[in-house]
Amino acid sequence: MEKKVLVIGGVAGGASAAARIRRLDENAEVIMFEKGPHVSFSNCSLPYHLSGVVEDSDNLILIDPETFKRRYNIDARVNQEVIKINRHKKTVTIKNLVSNQVYDESYDKLVLSPGARPIKPNLEGIDQSNVFTVRNVVDIEKIMSYIKQKEIKDIAVIGGGFIGVEVAENFRLADYRVSLVEFADQIMAPYDYDMAQILHKEMIDHDVNLILNDGLDRIGEKHIKTQSGKEIRAEAVVLAIGVRPETSLAEDAGLDIGTTGAIKVDHNYLTNDKDIYAVGDAIEVYHRLLHKPTRLALAGPAQKQARAAADHMYGIPSRNQGVIGSSSIHMFDLNAASTGLNVRTAKEAGFNYDYVYIMPKDKVGLMPNSHSMHFKLIYEYPTGKILGAQAIGKGNVDKRIDVIATMISMNGTLDDLKDLELSYSPMLGTAKDVVNHAALVGLNLLHGRYEEVKVSDVRELVENDAFIIDAREKNEYQAGHLKQAINIPLSEFRERLTEIPKDQPVYVHCRSGQRSYNMVMALRNLGYRQVYNISGSYLGINMYEYYNDLVTDRDRIVTNYNFN
Ligand code: FAD
Secondary structure, rough: OOOOEEEEEOOOOHHHHHHHHHOOOOOEEEEEEEEOOOOOOOOOOOOOOHHHOOOOHHHEOOOOHHHHHHHOOOOEEEEEEEEEEEEOOOOEEEEEEOOOOEEEEEEOOOEEEEOOOEOOOOOOOOOOOOOEEEOOHHHHHHHHHHHHOOOOOOOEEEEOOOOHHHHHHHHHHHEEEEEOOOOOOOOOOOOOOHHHHHHHHHHHHHHOOOOOOOEEEEEOOOOOEEEOEEEEOOEEEOOOOEEEEOOOHHHHHHOOOOOOOOOOOEEEEEEEOOOOEHOOOOOEEEOOOOOOEOOOOOHHHHHHHHHHHHHHHHOOOOOOOOOOEEEEEEEEEEEEEEOOOOOOHHHHHHOEEEEEEEEOOOOOOOOOOOOOOEEEEEOOOOOOEEEEEEEOOOOHHHHHHHHHHHHHHOOOOOHHHHHOOOOOOOOOOOOOHHHHHHHHOOOOOOOOOOEEOOHHHHHHHHHHOOOEEOOOOOHHHHOOOOOOOOEEEEEEHHHHHOOOEEEEEEEEEEOOOOHHHHHHHHHOOOOOOOOEEEOOOHHHHHHHHHHHHHOOOOOOOEEOOOOO
């Protein structure tokens, strides 16, 4: 007998599930309900319409209902909201939002992919016409027509997560004056505080008025007020402070909700009703490193879950390994990507961990467009099991992070990563790729071959008059250095050993950690016992210090910044 499958939600998870069901079963009747006017649009590309990178908002829509019907024989019904699931009758109740007609449709199997809605806090001014959120094509068109019609120049974006950052970036690219307000002490939570400083600098370099450690208090017609009392000019406000899973339909139908507040599903994305599946932003998933449920609002997982749910419906088994959380973002001239745990989440979860922070070249240095890549690798101590990584730079950070994501998924260790055979050509990478390099540094640390201090420790060292050697050449030192660092270049230190004390800790840095590492190893060989490499070196120190130097009146620890 022909199967009747209903799908709620017509975008990432919903459209993927419907299409997979059709591929598995040409005879099934598949109806997909979407309360908005469009199905299958590119949520992830929405911010790019604000800058004109995606010129025409119609291009955000990948497939229209007619094409769904013609190509896939899927009945995609837009402007139709499912308002109730009647489990005992195996029907859903739908409201046609254009005609207001209400009707029921029966199902054999039901797939929920209703997504997550932007959080709107209860604040003064929140319902004004100049306050927006970004979830769909209609939202982005509303913003565009408002700011054009009112000839708006000043925009505040609230929230420094993926959506907030992309919205802020695209408004700046279109030359609006943009303030970005974030409650935490950093934007982009997947990144550690030290790595986030690089992103903060990028924001400031592109004239985003970045306000951290402050929340939105109220919204006026031309200004917003922050919780610390700052008044910021903003004729339009975009809220991007997070999303909440759409669970009301499921809850009303008595489907289980998990500890994270999202719909609970089993290994096969089945809810506690054997005929109802749920996927995407509305569900909670299993974190394979933290061993507990989590929420992960990303497009890739939504599509994979949709396929797995459809497969299960047709008896095809799939392996649910849980998630590790891999993501990437483009920000002005930088790319950033991360996977797995960061130091914060590893610490919270009680892992015994250490990490490597390096900045090798992403391509052979002679090649055009060769840049330093800031790369942080987190691993478990003493097993060397890889827990996570973050990469920021102008080049292919995503390639490196995808390698690490693969390693994590296969329970890889630093030894596995060290030996990993990767492709190389000078224009594309280096013979010892960034990720191999990180593994070598990690193994040196793991085996106690040398010791290091972190970039976040340097201020305290400087303030406490520690003995710091700057191993760069004289001209580099003169262009900017740590305030009381002594310049003993790697090329001279063997003749100047008398200047280096053996009876106190000695800290060594250069530009990127390469020369200082060589000096540290040599000094250890010469009997120095308290000698430490400064991880991150001068480039990392500058990145780490810059934003807070700018926004506070503290003393700088460098004579001059140098970001090259
Ligand atoms: P959605 O794709 O949101 O689809 C849910 C649909 O269900 C909605 O259209 C909604 O209208 C409809 N619906 C809800 N309730 C009902 C109902 N009762 N009846 C009928 N229809 C209903 N992820 C990435 O991995 N990378 C990115 O770069 C990225 N960028 C993003 C940028 C933006 C601006 C946004 C908003 C999201 C971005 N995401 C990104 C997240 C990604 O889009 C989501 O994780 C993904 O779309 C989730 O799929 P879903 O099917 O669960 O929900």
